[in-house]
Amino acid sequence: MTSTSVSSALAPYGWDDAWAEQFTLYDSEGLLPGRVVRVDRGQCDVVTADGVIRADTAFVTPHDPMRVVCTGDWVAVDPEGGNPRYVRAYLPRRTAFVRSTSSKRSEGQILAANVDHAIVAVSLAVELDLGRVERFLALAWESGAQPVVVLTKADLVPDPVTLSHLVQDVETSAPGVPVLTVSALDGEGLDVLTAVLGTGTSVLLGQSGAGKSTLANALKGEDVMTVQAARDVDGKGRHTTTTRNLLALPGGGVLIDTPGLRGVGLYDAETGVGQVFSEIEELAERCRFHDCAHEAEPGCAVLDAVDTGELPARRLDSYRKLKRENQWIVAKTDARVRSEIRKDWKRKHAEGRAAMEAKRKGWR
Numbered sequence: 001m002t003s004t005s006v007s008s009a010l011a012p013y014g015w016d017d018a019w020a021e022q023f024t025l026y027d028s029e030g031l032l033p034g035r036v037v038r039v040d041r042g043q044c045d046v047v048t049a050d051g052v053i054r055a056d057t058a059f060v061t062p063h064d065p066m067r068v069v070c071t072g073d074w075v076a077v078d079p080e081g082g083n084p085r086y087v088r089a090y091l092p093r094r095t096a097f098v099r100s101t102s103s104k105r106s107e108g109q110i111l112a113a114n115v116d117h118a119i120v121a122v123s124l125a126v127e128l129d130l131g132r133v134e135r136f137l138a139l140a141w142e143s144g145a146q147p148v149v150v151l152t153k154a155d156l157v158p159d160p161v162t163l164s165h166l167v168q169d170v171e172t173s174a175p176g177v178p179v180l181t182v183s184a185l186d187g188e189g190l191d192v193l194t195a196v197l198g199t200g201t202s203v204l205l206g207q208s209g210a211g212k213s214t215l216a217n218a219l220k221g222e223d224v225m226t227v228q229a230a231r232d233v234d235g236k237g238r239h240t241t242t243t244r245n246l247l248a249l250p251g252g253g254v255l256i257d258t259p260g261l262r263g264v265g266l267y268d269a270e271t272g273v274g275q276v277f278s279e280i281e282e283l284a285e286r287c288r289f290h291d292c293a294h295e296a297e298p299g300c301a302v303l304d305a306v307d308t309g310e311l312p313a314r315r316l317d318s319y320r321k322l323k324r325e326n327q328w329i330v331a332k333t334d335a336r337v338r339s340e341i342r343k344d345w346k347r348k349h350a351e352g353r354a355a356m357e358a359k360r361k362g363w364r
Contacts, residue, residue: 013037026088035246046077060075068110073114095143097113098111099266099267100267108267114201116145119150130170134277139269141269142268149174149178150180151179152184175278190218197252202254208261216255220247244256244258280294287299
């Protein structure tokens with residue numbers, strides 16, 4: 001098969017000249033290019049110019065969970081005739097959406113590779129959890145993709161004033177991020193979202209019950225994902241999607257649907273956290289001390305902004321929480337960071353003791 005026909009067949013899945021150039025290394029070995037559309041129990045479905053094939057990942061399954069084959073990877077697979085056929089290598093990733101595997105461990109888990117847009121789906125059927133939105137966005141920015149927040153089930157908020165307030169709350173928590181309202185039920189907002197997704201690869205993220213699979217079906221124009229209703233008692237969803245699936249959209253672009261995420265741990269996302277809380281980072285530049293912790297220091301521009309109402313106290317609390325969590329994750333694998341944390345703790349402990357001693361002397 002000629003390179004032109006390969007490019008034509010794979011273009012709907014994101015193949016371009018840059019990927020083709022990187023693959024020349026494997027052309028001489030007779031391997032075929034393809035994109036991973038699904039991974040399941042050591043095997044994966046790969047879309048190639050010959051169609052979708054099943055391939056074993058045994059040769060590309062290292063001990064490092066960050067290097068295993070993932071949905072969205074471009075890979076080199078055996079030509080027809082192998083039984084089974086194997087994935088022999090994958091091309092270097094342009095971007096990767098990563099979370100920590102557990103709150104008690106420091107390993108990362110790749111949820112999707114080579115994505116251009118990270119679509120954070122948030123259901124309007126339940127009370128907004130802005131802290132969780134900020135957490136998703138921190139990982140999205142860190143991945144290298146452009147985040148987009150999609151407020152789903154907008155048909156459940158018929159009052160335009162209420163809907164406007166909800167959008168404004170999310171926009172305050174997502175500086176620099178488009179916030180769209182969508183209803184897969186009546187099609188509201190789908191045209192705008194389709195335009196956003198029309199180029200590149202997008203990954204669809206969110207909790208169970210956020211309406212991701214329903215949204216994926218609406219964007220695809222057919223029922224490709226199984227859908228279950230959220231529980232009436234608490235509005236939480238059931239895990240209907242169990243694998244990450246890559247879909248070529250009829251209007252252009254590629255969508256990776258993911259299972260609902262109950263836990264979203266940060267993974268070395270310092271840059272992402274800074275981007276989500278960009279207004280706090282800008283205020284911090286005006287603090288009297290360059291290492292201000294924004295807790296009780298004199299001349300703290302961040303605390304002054306909270307006092308005047310310019311900065312919501314909830315935003316500062318969320319910022320502190322995510323900074324601490326990210327620092328803890330990094331410290332698990334970085335001795336220098338662990339040392340800095342210990343020094344900082346000792347300094348604060350000494351300051352606390354000194355303050356208590358000064359108080360005690362003042363009581364005499």
